Amino acid sequence: MISIIVSGFTGAMGQKALAMIQAADDLQLVGVFNPHVTNLDPAAYGLDASVKVVNTLTDWAVPADVWLDFSLPSGVYANTKTAIEYGIRPVIGTSGLSEEQTAALQQLAADHQVGGVIAANFGVSAVLMMKFAQLAAKYFDHAEVVEYHHADKRDAPSGTALNTAKLIYQAQGKSETHNPDEQDDLGDRGGDYHGIKIHAIRLPGFVADEEAIFGGPGETLTIKQSTTDRGSFMTGVRLALDAVMTRHDLIVGLENLI
């Protein structure tokens, strides 16, 4: 039995995670966390009386095997740090951790011998999209990333888009160059990660799509994945929940598990 705390439990992904845990015989929900909730009665959220509802990280008092986090970029670092300090294995889906924060958390996890996973995307199609983009980047000097998300998404670019740009940059081994005469009066050319432009679309109707577009002399290559149901992320979450039980390091990227 794996005991789990779900952080960000009132959100879209938190709710999917609760449903997945409640449907599994070998997973047990022991706590939920959101600093903004004031009602600490589990019944108010349709949860079993044994589940602790917590709204502060101070003096964390709910022991668990795993801290599953789908919260917000503003809170994810403190949440993960607290989990590790209390010996709770972090499985982090929340976007927005910087490279410095990720490195600091990996060091903290190593110091405490706590296993964990940080994954920009738990979807198999997105993980493959990133792997294929990494491969294509060796053959193309120019790429742009486009991500399409639901209108409620609070952060931009998506963690997946940023991670894709990072992988492309690492594979190319150099920053991309652009037409020096380019003019961008309205910011239409998007965000910039070492010259790789990132464009973020926010529209109702989308769940999460990401694409990497490569261009070379006389040809282009588009690698695109589409998420049509958040339930698809739960396959990867389940993989991570099982994996962290036997790991003693903090793994970054689901591709390093599958």
Ligand SMILES: NC(=O)C1=CN([C@@H]2O[C@H](COP(=O)(O)OP(=O)(O)OC[C@H]3O[C@@H](n4cnc5c(N)ncnc54)[C@H](OP(=O)(O)O)[C@@H]3O)[C@@H](O)[C@H]2O)C=CC1
């Ligand atoms: N890795 C992956 O595969 C996926 C990752 N994500 C990422 O997961 C995160 C959540 O996405 P989504 O569920 O759609 O977003 P939502 O905005 O629906 O949910 C976020 C929830 O977190 C709560 N919250 C706010 N601050 C904190 C905090 N410090 N600690 C704990 N909970 C907090 C919010 O409460 P309140 O409303 O009161 O502020 C809200 O209920 C995002 O970063 C998103 O990018 C999403 C899908 C897949």
Ligand SMILES: O=C(O)C1=N[C@H](C(=O)O)C[C@H](O)C1
């Ligand atoms: O907010 C979302 O919805 C998603 N967020 C993650 C991200 O920022 O990459 C993963 C996926 O794109 C869905």
